[in-house]
Amino acid sequence: MPSALLLPVLTCAVVLLVSGVAKLRDPDAVDTAFVDLDVPAGLRHPLLRRALPWVEIALGVWLVLATGPALVVVAALTLGLFLAYLWLVVRAVRMPEAVDCGCFGALGDTRVTTVTVWRNIALVASAALSLALGLSGSGVLAALLEDPSLWGWLATAALAAAVTGLVLYRPTADPVTAVDGVLTGELPVDDDGDYLPTPAPVAQLLDEAGALVLLSRETPAAAHLLLFLNPGCGSCEAVKPFVAQWSRELAPVTVRAVLMTAPAALASTWPDLSGLAWFDPNGVARRAFGCATPGAVLIGTDGNLAGGPVNGAQAVPEFVDEIAEQLRAAHVSG
Structure with a gap:
Protein backbone atom coordinates (compact mmCIF):
# COMPACT_ATOMS: atom_id res chain seq x y z
CA MET A 1 0.00 0.00 0.00
CA TYR A 169 -2.02 21.03 -24.98
CA ARG A 170 -3.35 24.07 -26.81
CA PRO A 171 -1.13 27.06 -27.60
CA THR A 172 -2.32 30.39 -26.30
CA ALA A 173 -3.72 32.62 -29.01
CA ASP A 174 -1.85 35.87 -29.63
CA PRO A 175 -3.81 39.00 -28.70
CA VAL A 176 -5.16 41.13 -31.55
CA THR A 177 -2.92 44.12 -32.10
CA ALA A 178 -2.29 46.77 -34.71
CA VAL A 179 -2.45 50.08 -36.49
CA ASP A 180 -2.65 53.86 -36.23
CA GLY A 181 1.04 54.06 -35.45
CA VAL A 182 0.74 52.07 -32.21
CA LEU A 183 2.34 48.67 -32.52
CA THR A 184 1.75 46.40 -29.53
CA GLY A 185 2.71 42.91 -30.58
CA GLU A 186 2.49 40.81 -33.72
CA LEU A 187 0.19 42.31 -36.36
CA PRO A 188 -2.54 40.19 -37.97
CA VAL A 189 -1.57 39.83 -41.65
CA ASP A 190 -2.77 38.01 -44.73
CA ASP A 191 -0.76 35.59 -46.88
CA ASP A 192 0.97 38.51 -48.60
CA GLY A 193 2.02 40.06 -45.30
CA ASP A 194 -0.46 42.93 -45.52
CA TYR A 195 -2.19 44.11 -42.37
CA LEU A 196 -5.72 42.81 -41.86
CA PRO A 197 -7.94 45.50 -40.33
CA THR A 198 -9.87 44.16 -37.33
CA PRO A 199 -13.05 46.13 -36.63
CA ALA A 200 -13.71 46.94 -33.00
CA PRO A 201 -16.80 45.21 -31.59
CA VAL A 202 -20.02 47.19 -31.63
CA ALA A 203 -20.31 48.45 -28.07
CA GLN A 204 -22.70 50.69 -26.20
CA LEU A 205 -21.69 52.41 -22.97
CA LEU A 206 -23.17 55.04 -20.67
CA ASP A 207 -21.74 58.44 -19.85
CA GLU A 208 -21.82 60.01 -16.38
CA ALA A 209 -25.30 61.43 -17.03
CA GLY A 210 -26.59 57.98 -17.96
CA ALA A 211 -26.86 58.83 -21.68
CA LEU A 212 -25.97 56.25 -24.30
CA VAL A 213 -22.44 56.37 -25.77
CA LEU A 214 -21.86 54.73 -29.16
CA LEU A 215 -18.17 54.07 -29.72
CA SER A 216 -18.69 54.14 -33.48
CA ARG A 217 -19.63 57.83 -33.16
CA GLU A 218 -16.82 58.72 -30.75
CA THR A 219 -13.76 57.12 -32.34
CA PRO A 220 -13.66 59.02 -35.69
CA ALA A 221 -12.71 62.17 -33.78
CA ALA A 222 -9.86 60.55 -31.81
CA ALA A 223 -8.31 57.22 -30.96
CA HIS A 224 -9.71 55.88 -27.69
CA LEU A 225 -7.97 53.94 -24.95
CA LEU A 226 -10.58 52.09 -22.89
CA LEU A 227 -9.54 50.97 -19.41
CA PHE A 228 -11.99 48.42 -18.01
CA LEU A 229 -12.06 48.75 -14.23
CA ASN A 230 -14.22 47.49 -11.39
CA PRO A 231 -14.28 49.37 -8.08
CA GLY A 232 -14.49 46.02 -6.26
CA CYS A 233 -11.30 44.68 -7.86
CA GLY A 234 -8.01 44.97 -5.96
CA SER A 235 -5.89 45.08 -9.13
CA CYS A 236 -8.11 47.83 -10.51
CA GLU A 237 -7.40 49.87 -7.39
CA ALA A 238 -3.73 49.78 -8.38
CA VAL A 239 -4.46 51.01 -11.93
CA LYS A 240 -7.08 53.66 -11.12
CA PRO A 241 -4.71 56.37 -9.75
CA PHE A 242 -2.93 56.57 -13.12
CA VAL A 243 -6.01 57.22 -15.28
CA ALA A 244 -5.86 61.03 -15.05
CA GLN A 245 -2.11 61.03 -15.66
CA TRP A 246 -2.48 58.81 -18.72
CA SER A 247 -5.25 61.05 -20.03
CA ARG A 248 -2.81 63.97 -20.04
CA GLU A 249 0.22 62.08 -21.32
CA LEU A 250 -1.47 60.24 -24.18
CA ALA A 251 -3.18 63.24 -25.81
CA PRO A 252 -4.50 63.32 -28.53
CA VAL A 253 -5.66 59.81 -27.60
CA THR A 254 -8.82 59.96 -25.50
CA VAL A 255 -8.56 57.89 -22.31
CA ARG A 256 -11.72 56.59 -20.68
CA ALA A 257 -12.08 54.46 -17.57
CA VAL A 258 -14.97 52.08 -18.30
CA LEU A 259 -16.43 51.13 -14.92
CA MET A 260 -18.46 48.01 -14.22
CA THR A 261 -21.03 50.04 -12.27
CA ALA A 262 -24.00 52.29 -12.94
CA PRO A 263 -23.25 56.02 -13.38
CA ALA A 264 -24.99 56.82 -10.11
CA ALA A 265 -22.37 54.82 -8.20
CA LEU A 266 -19.46 57.04 -9.29
CA ALA A 267 -19.88 59.53 -6.46
CA SER A 268 -19.68 56.80 -3.81
CA THR A 269 -16.89 54.75 -5.40
CA TRP A 270 -14.32 56.64 -7.46
CA PRO A 271 -15.41 60.31 -7.60
CA ASP A 272 -11.88 61.35 -8.65
CA LEU A 273 -12.58 59.78 -12.07
CA SER A 274 -15.36 62.27 -12.76
CA GLY A 275 -14.98 63.53 -16.32
CA LEU A 276 -12.96 60.46 -17.34
CA ALA A 277 -15.50 57.69 -16.82
CA TRP A 278 -17.88 55.72 -18.97
CA PHE A 279 -19.95 52.84 -17.66
CA ASP A 280 -20.59 49.23 -18.63
CA PRO A 281 -22.78 48.06 -15.71
CA ASN A 282 -23.54 44.62 -17.17
CA GLY A 283 -20.07 44.01 -18.58
CA VAL A 284 -21.38 43.58 -22.14
CA ALA A 285 -18.72 45.78 -23.76
CA ARG A 286 -15.96 44.29 -21.60
CA ARG A 287 -16.84 40.78 -22.74
CA ALA A 288 -17.17 41.90 -26.36
CA PHE A 289 -13.60 43.19 -26.29
CA GLY A 290 -12.32 40.11 -24.46
CA CYS A 291 -11.13 42.10 -21.46
CA ALA A 292 -10.95 41.22 -17.78
CA THR A 293 -10.66 43.83 -15.04
CA PRO A 294 -8.32 45.55 -15.17
CA GLY A 295 -8.09 45.37 -18.94
CA ALA A 296 -7.36 47.74 -21.78
CA VAL A 297 -8.00 48.08 -25.49
CA LEU A 298 -7.09 50.79 -27.99
CA ILE A 299 -9.44 51.75 -30.84
CA GLY A 300 -8.17 53.75 -33.79
CA THR A 301 -9.90 56.58 -35.59
CA ASP A 302 -10.77 54.16 -38.38
CA GLY A 303 -12.90 52.11 -35.97
CA ASN A 304 -10.44 49.21 -35.97
CA LEU A 305 -8.59 47.74 -33.02
CA ALA A 306 -5.30 49.53 -32.65
CA GLY A 307 -3.98 47.51 -29.69
CA GLY A 308 -5.00 44.95 -27.14
CA PRO A 309 -6.87 43.54 -25.46
CA VAL A 310 -4.48 43.22 -22.54
CA ASN A 311 -5.42 42.17 -19.02
CA GLY A 312 -3.87 42.48 -15.58
CA ALA A 313 -2.44 45.11 -13.26
CA GLN A 314 1.03 44.61 -14.73
CA ALA A 315 0.10 44.29 -18.41
CA VAL A 316 -2.11 47.39 -18.58
CA PRO A 317 0.58 49.93 -17.53
CA GLU A 318 3.08 48.22 -19.85
CA PHE A 319 0.54 48.54 -22.67
CA VAL A 320 0.09 52.24 -21.92
CA ASP A 321 3.88 52.74 -21.91
CA GLU A 322 4.07 51.17 -25.37
CA ILE A 323 1.37 53.51 -26.66
CA ALA A 324 3.16 56.53 -25.17
CA GLU A 325 6.44 55.46 -26.73
CA GLN A 326 4.85 55.12 -30.16
CA LEU A 327 3.21 58.53 -29.83
CA ARG A 328 6.53 60.12 -28.90
CA ALA A 329 8.22 58.44 -31.86
CA ALA A 330 5.47 59.63 -34.21
CA HIS A 331 5.83 63.19 -32.85
CA VAL A 332 9.60 63.19 -33.39
CA SER A 333 9.35 61.80 -36.90
CA GLY A 334 6.56 64.27 -37.71
Whole structure:
Protein backbone atom coordinates (compact mmCIF):
# COMPACT_ATOMS: atom_id res chain seq x y z
CA MET A 1 0.00 0.00 0.00
CA PRO A 2 2.70 2.62 0.78
CA SER A 3 4.03 2.36 -2.81
CA ALA A 4 0.61 3.41 -4.16
CA LEU A 5 0.89 6.61 -2.10
CA LEU A 6 4.15 7.70 -3.69
CA LEU A 7 2.41 9.35 -6.64
CA PRO A 8 0.25 11.82 -4.64
CA VAL A 9 3.30 12.77 -2.55
CA LEU A 10 5.34 13.44 -5.66
CA THR A 11 2.41 15.32 -7.19
CA CYS A 12 2.33 17.67 -4.21
CA ALA A 13 6.09 18.07 -4.34
CA VAL A 14 6.15 18.92 -8.04
CA VAL A 15 3.25 21.37 -7.72
CA LEU A 16 4.91 23.15 -4.80
CA LEU A 17 8.26 23.36 -6.59
CA VAL A 18 6.74 24.63 -9.84
CA SER A 19 4.54 27.08 -7.97
CA GLY A 20 7.41 28.39 -5.86
CA VAL A 21 9.74 28.91 -8.82
CA ALA A 22 6.97 30.60 -10.85
CA LYS A 23 6.25 32.98 -7.97
CA LEU A 24 9.94 33.84 -7.66
CA ARG A 25 10.03 34.70 -11.35
CA ASP A 26 6.97 36.95 -11.15
CA PRO A 27 6.66 38.55 -7.68
CA ASP A 28 4.31 41.22 -9.05
CA ALA A 29 1.74 38.52 -9.84
CA VAL A 30 1.97 37.36 -6.22
CA ASP A 31 1.35 40.89 -4.94
CA THR A 32 -1.67 41.23 -7.23
CA ALA A 33 -3.02 37.85 -6.16
CA PHE A 34 -2.84 38.77 -2.47
CA VAL A 35 -5.00 41.82 -3.18
CA ASP A 36 -7.45 40.20 -5.61
CA LEU A 37 -7.98 37.15 -3.40
CA ASP A 38 -8.54 39.47 -0.43
CA VAL A 39 -5.97 37.70 1.71
CA PRO A 40 -6.45 38.76 5.36
CA ALA A 41 -4.58 41.99 6.08
CA GLY A 42 -2.39 40.36 8.72
CA LEU A 43 -0.94 38.02 6.09
CA ARG A 44 -0.23 40.66 3.44
CA HIS A 45 3.06 41.88 4.89
CA PRO A 46 5.74 42.13 2.16
CA LEU A 47 8.02 39.74 4.04
CA LEU A 48 5.30 37.07 4.06
CA ARG A 49 4.61 37.58 0.35
CA ARG A 50 8.28 37.23 -0.51
CA ALA A 51 8.71 34.23 1.81
CA LEU A 52 5.81 32.27 0.31
CA PRO A 53 7.69 30.97 -2.78
CA TRP A 54 10.59 29.78 -0.60
CA VAL A 55 8.16 28.07 1.79
CA GLU A 56 6.59 26.21 -1.14
CA ILE A 57 9.98 25.14 -2.49
CA ALA A 58 11.11 23.98 0.96
CA LEU A 59 7.92 21.96 1.45
CA GLY A 60 8.33 20.40 -2.01
CA VAL A 61 11.89 19.27 -1.30
CA TRP A 62 11.01 18.09 2.21
CA LEU A 63 8.13 15.96 0.91
CA VAL A 64 10.55 13.98 -1.22
CA LEU A 65 13.25 13.55 1.45
CA ALA A 66 11.20 13.07 4.63
CA THR A 67 10.21 9.71 6.11
CA GLY A 68 7.84 8.68 8.90
CA PRO A 69 7.27 11.37 11.55
CA ALA A 70 9.10 14.01 9.50
CA LEU A 71 6.84 13.30 6.53
CA VAL A 72 3.81 13.52 8.81
CA VAL A 73 4.87 17.05 9.80
CA VAL A 74 5.58 18.30 6.27
CA ALA A 75 2.46 16.63 4.86
CA ALA A 76 0.35 18.26 7.57
CA LEU A 77 1.87 21.66 6.75
CA THR A 78 1.24 21.07 3.04
CA LEU A 79 -2.35 20.03 3.76
CA GLY A 80 -2.89 23.19 5.79
CA LEU A 81 -1.44 25.35 2.99
CA PHE A 82 -3.60 23.70 0.32
CA LEU A 83 -6.70 24.02 2.50
CA ALA A 84 -5.97 27.75 2.86
CA TYR A 85 -5.59 28.06 -0.91
CA LEU A 86 -8.87 26.17 -1.41
CA TRP A 87 -10.69 28.52 0.98
CA LEU A 88 -9.37 31.54 -0.90
CA VAL A 89 -10.34 30.31 -4.37
CA VAL A 90 -13.81 29.15 -3.27
CA ARG A 91 -14.38 32.63 -1.87
CA ALA A 92 -13.00 34.22 -5.06
CA VAL A 93 -15.31 32.22 -7.33
CA ARG A 94 -18.26 33.72 -5.45
CA MET A 95 -17.07 37.27 -6.11
CA PRO A 96 -19.08 39.25 -8.69
CA GLU A 97 -16.06 39.85 -10.94
CA ALA A 98 -13.46 37.42 -12.28
CA VAL A 99 -10.31 37.18 -10.18
CA ASP A 100 -6.71 36.41 -11.17
CA CYS A 101 -5.12 34.28 -8.48
CA GLY A 102 -1.50 34.11 -9.64
CA CYS A 103 -1.32 30.73 -7.88
CA PHE A 104 1.54 29.74 -10.15
CA GLY A 105 2.95 33.21 -10.80
CA ALA A 106 2.55 33.98 -14.49
CA LEU A 107 2.38 30.27 -15.34
CA GLY A 108 -0.84 28.83 -16.74
CA ASP A 109 -4.33 30.27 -16.65
CA THR A 110 -4.49 32.71 -13.75
CA ARG A 111 -8.26 33.14 -13.74
CA VAL A 112 -10.10 31.71 -10.74
CA THR A 113 -12.95 29.49 -11.97
CA THR A 114 -14.69 26.32 -10.84
CA VAL A 115 -11.83 24.44 -12.52
CA THR A 116 -9.47 26.16 -10.07
CA VAL A 117 -11.64 24.97 -7.18
CA TRP A 118 -11.59 21.35 -8.38
CA ARG A 119 -7.83 21.55 -8.95
CA ASN A 120 -7.34 22.68 -5.37
CA ILE A 121 -9.64 19.96 -4.07
CA ALA A 122 -7.45 17.43 -5.88
CA LEU A 123 -4.35 18.98 -4.27
CA VAL A 124 -5.95 18.77 -0.83
CA ALA A 125 -6.70 15.08 -1.45
CA SER A 126 -3.10 14.49 -2.56
CA ALA A 127 -1.79 16.18 0.57
CA ALA A 128 -4.07 14.01 2.72
CA LEU A 129 -2.69 10.88 1.02
CA SER A 130 0.83 12.21 1.62
CA LEU A 131 -0.03 12.38 5.31
CA ALA A 132 -1.20 8.76 5.14
CA LEU A 133 2.17 7.73 3.70
CA GLY A 134 3.97 9.43 6.57
CA LEU A 135 1.70 7.73 9.13
CA SER A 136 2.62 4.37 7.57
CA GLY A 137 6.24 5.04 8.55
CA SER A 138 7.48 5.21 4.98
CA GLY A 139 8.54 8.00 2.65
CA VAL A 140 9.28 8.63 -1.03
CA LEU A 141 13.06 8.41 -0.93
CA ALA A 142 13.05 5.55 1.58
CA ALA A 143 10.59 3.52 -0.50
CA LEU A 144 12.57 4.04 -3.70
CA LEU A 145 15.80 2.94 -2.02
CA GLU A 146 14.16 -0.14 -0.51
CA ASP A 147 12.41 -1.25 -3.71
CA PRO A 148 14.22 -0.23 -6.94
CA SER A 149 11.34 -1.65 -9.01
CA LEU A 150 9.30 1.38 -7.99
CA TRP A 151 11.45 3.51 -10.29
CA GLY A 152 9.95 1.76 -13.31
CA TRP A 153 6.45 2.26 -11.96
CA LEU A 154 7.07 5.99 -11.47
CA ALA A 155 8.63 6.28 -14.93
CA THR A 156 5.54 4.82 -16.62
CA ALA A 157 3.29 7.10 -14.53
CA ALA A 158 5.36 10.11 -15.63
CA LEU A 159 5.12 8.97 -19.26
CA ALA A 160 1.33 8.70 -19.00
CA ALA A 161 1.16 12.19 -17.50
CA ALA A 162 3.39 13.57 -20.30
CA VAL A 163 1.27 11.98 -23.03
CA THR A 164 -1.92 13.35 -21.46
CA GLY A 165 -0.43 16.83 -21.22
CA LEU A 166 0.75 16.80 -24.85
CA VAL A 167 -2.61 15.53 -26.12
CA LEU A 168 -4.53 18.24 -24.25
CA TYR A 169 -2.02 21.03 -24.98
CA ARG A 170 -3.35 24.07 -26.81
CA PRO A 171 -1.13 27.06 -27.60
CA THR A 172 -2.32 30.39 -26.30
CA ALA A 173 -3.72 32.62 -29.01
CA ASP A 174 -1.85 35.87 -29.63
CA PRO A 175 -3.81 39.00 -28.70
CA VAL A 176 -5.16 41.13 -31.55
CA THR A 177 -2.92 44.12 -32.10
CA ALA A 178 -2.29 46.77 -34.71
CA VAL A 179 -2.45 50.08 -36.49
CA ASP A 180 -2.65 53.86 -36.23
CA GLY A 181 1.04 54.06 -35.45
CA VAL A 182 0.74 52.07 -32.21
CA LEU A 183 2.34 48.67 -32.52
CA THR A 184 1.75 46.40 -29.53
CA GLY A 185 2.71 42.91 -30.58
CA GLU A 186 2.49 40.81 -33.72
CA LEU A 187 0.19 42.31 -36.36
CA PRO A 188 -2.54 40.19 -37.97
CA VAL A 189 -1.57 39.83 -41.65
CA ASP A 190 -2.77 38.01 -44.73
CA ASP A 191 -0.76 35.59 -46.88
CA ASP A 192 0.97 38.51 -48.60
CA GLY A 193 2.02 40.06 -45.30
CA ASP A 194 -0.46 42.93 -45.52
CA TYR A 195 -2.19 44.11 -42.37
CA LEU A 196 -5.72 42.81 -41.86
CA PRO A 197 -7.94 45.50 -40.33
CA THR A 198 -9.87 44.16 -37.33
CA PRO A 199 -13.05 46.13 -36.63
CA ALA A 200 -13.71 46.94 -33.00
CA PRO A 201 -16.80 45.21 -31.59
CA VAL A 202 -20.02 47.19 -31.63
CA ALA A 203 -20.31 48.45 -28.07
CA GLN A 204 -22.70 50.69 -26.20
CA LEU A 205 -21.69 52.41 -22.97
CA LEU A 206 -23.17 55.04 -20.67
CA ASP A 207 -21.74 58.44 -19.85
CA GLU A 208 -21.82 60.01 -16.38
CA ALA A 209 -25.30 61.43 -17.03
CA GLY A 210 -26.59 57.98 -17.96
CA ALA A 211 -26.86 58.83 -21.68
CA LEU A 212 -25.97 56.25 -24.30
CA VAL A 213 -22.44 56.37 -25.77
CA LEU A 214 -21.86 54.73 -29.16
CA LEU A 215 -18.17 54.07 -29.72
CA SER A 216 -18.69 54.14 -33.48
CA ARG A 217 -19.63 57.83 -33.16
CA GLU A 218 -16.82 58.72 -30.75
CA THR A 219 -13.76 57.12 -32.34
CA PRO A 220 -13.66 59.02 -35.69
CA ALA A 221 -12.71 62.17 -33.78
CA ALA A 222 -9.86 60.55 -31.81
CA ALA A 223 -8.31 57.22 -30.96
CA HIS A 224 -9.71 55.88 -27.69
CA LEU A 225 -7.97 53.94 -24.95
CA LEU A 226 -10.58 52.09 -22.89
CA LEU A 227 -9.54 50.97 -19.41
CA PHE A 228 -11.99 48.42 -18.01
CA LEU A 229 -12.06 48.75 -14.23
CA ASN A 230 -14.22 47.49 -11.39
CA PRO A 231 -14.28 49.37 -8.08
CA GLY A 232 -14.49 46.02 -6.26
CA CYS A 233 -11.30 44.68 -7.86
CA GLY A 234 -8.01 44.97 -5.96
CA SER A 235 -5.89 45.08 -9.13
CA CYS A 236 -8.11 47.83 -10.51
CA GLU A 237 -7.40 49.87 -7.39
CA ALA A 238 -3.73 49.78 -8.38
CA VAL A 239 -4.46 51.01 -11.93
CA LYS A 240 -7.08 53.66 -11.12
CA PRO A 241 -4.71 56.37 -9.75
CA PHE A 242 -2.93 56.57 -13.12
CA VAL A 243 -6.01 57.22 -15.28
CA ALA A 244 -5.86 61.03 -15.05
CA GLN A 245 -2.11 61.03 -15.66
CA TRP A 246 -2.48 58.81 -18.72
CA SER A 247 -5.25 61.05 -20.03
CA ARG A 248 -2.81 63.97 -20.04
CA GLU A 249 0.22 62.08 -21.32
CA LEU A 250 -1.47 60.24 -24.18
CA ALA A 251 -3.18 63.24 -25.81
CA PRO A 252 -4.50 63.32 -28.53
CA VAL A 253 -5.66 59.81 -27.60
CA THR A 254 -8.82 59.96 -25.50
CA VAL A 255 -8.56 57.89 -22.31
CA ARG A 256 -11.72 56.59 -20.68
CA ALA A 257 -12.08 54.46 -17.57
CA VAL A 258 -14.97 52.08 -18.30
CA LEU A 259 -16.43 51.13 -14.92
CA MET A 260 -18.46 48.01 -14.22
CA THR A 261 -21.03 50.04 -12.27
CA ALA A 262 -24.00 52.29 -12.94
CA PRO A 263 -23.25 56.02 -13.38
CA ALA A 264 -24.99 56.82 -10.11
CA ALA A 265 -22.37 54.82 -8.20
CA LEU A 266 -19.46 57.04 -9.29
CA ALA A 267 -19.88 59.53 -6.46
CA SER A 268 -19.68 56.80 -3.81
CA THR A 269 -16.89 54.75 -5.40
CA TRP A 270 -14.32 56.64 -7.46
CA PRO A 271 -15.41 60.31 -7.60
CA ASP A 272 -11.88 61.35 -8.65
CA LEU A 273 -12.58 59.78 -12.07
CA SER A 274 -15.36 62.27 -12.76
CA GLY A 275 -14.98 63.53 -16.32
CA LEU A 276 -12.96 60.46 -17.34
CA ALA A 277 -15.50 57.69 -16.82
CA TRP A 278 -17.88 55.72 -18.97
CA PHE A 279 -19.95 52.84 -17.66
CA ASP A 280 -20.59 49.23 -18.63
CA PRO A 281 -22.78 48.06 -15.71
CA ASN A 282 -23.54 44.62 -17.17
CA GLY A 283 -20.07 44.01 -18.58
CA VAL A 284 -21.38 43.58 -22.14
CA ALA A 285 -18.72 45.78 -23.76
CA ARG A 286 -15.96 44.29 -21.60
CA ARG A 287 -16.84 40.78 -22.74
CA ALA A 288 -17.17 41.90 -26.36
CA PHE A 289 -13.60 43.19 -26.29
CA GLY A 290 -12.32 40.11 -24.46
CA CYS A 291 -11.13 42.10 -21.46
CA ALA A 292 -10.95 41.22 -17.78
CA THR A 293 -10.66 43.83 -15.04
CA PRO A 294 -8.32 45.55 -15.17
CA GLY A 295 -8.09 45.37 -18.94
CA ALA A 296 -7.36 47.74 -21.78
CA VAL A 297 -8.00 48.08 -25.49
CA LEU A 298 -7.09 50.79 -27.99
CA ILE A 299 -9.44 51.75 -30.84
CA GLY A 300 -8.17 53.75 -33.79
CA THR A 301 -9.90 56.58 -35.59
CA ASP A 302 -10.77 54.16 -38.38
CA GLY A 303 -12.90 52.11 -35.97
CA ASN A 304 -10.44 49.21 -35.97
CA LEU A 305 -8.59 47.74 -33.02
CA ALA A 306 -5.30 49.53 -32.65
CA GLY A 307 -3.98 47.51 -29.69
CA GLY A 308 -5.00 44.95 -27.14
CA PRO A 309 -6.87 43.54 -25.46
CA VAL A 310 -4.48 43.22 -22.54
CA ASN A 311 -5.42 42.17 -19.02
CA GLY A 312 -3.87 42.48 -15.58
CA ALA A 313 -2.44 45.11 -13.26
CA GLN A 314 1.03 44.61 -14.73
CA ALA A 315 0.10 44.29 -18.41
CA VAL A 316 -2.11 47.39 -18.58
CA PRO A 317 0.58 49.93 -17.53
CA GLU A 318 3.08 48.22 -19.85
CA PHE A 319 0.54 48.54 -22.67
CA VAL A 320 0.09 52.24 -21.92
CA ASP A 321 3.88 52.74 -21.91
CA GLU A 322 4.07 51.17 -25.37
CA ILE A 323 1.37 53.51 -26.66
CA ALA A 324 3.16 56.53 -25.17
CA GLU A 325 6.44 55.46 -26.73
CA GLN A 326 4.85 55.12 -30.16
CA LEU A 327 3.21 58.53 -29.83
CA ARG A 328 6.53 60.12 -28.90
CA ALA A 329 8.22 58.44 -31.86
CA ALA A 330 5.47 59.63 -34.21
CA HIS A 331 5.83 63.19 -32.85
CA VAL A 332 9.60 63.19 -33.39
CA SER A 333 9.35 61.80 -36.90
CA GLY A 334 6.56 64.27 -37.71
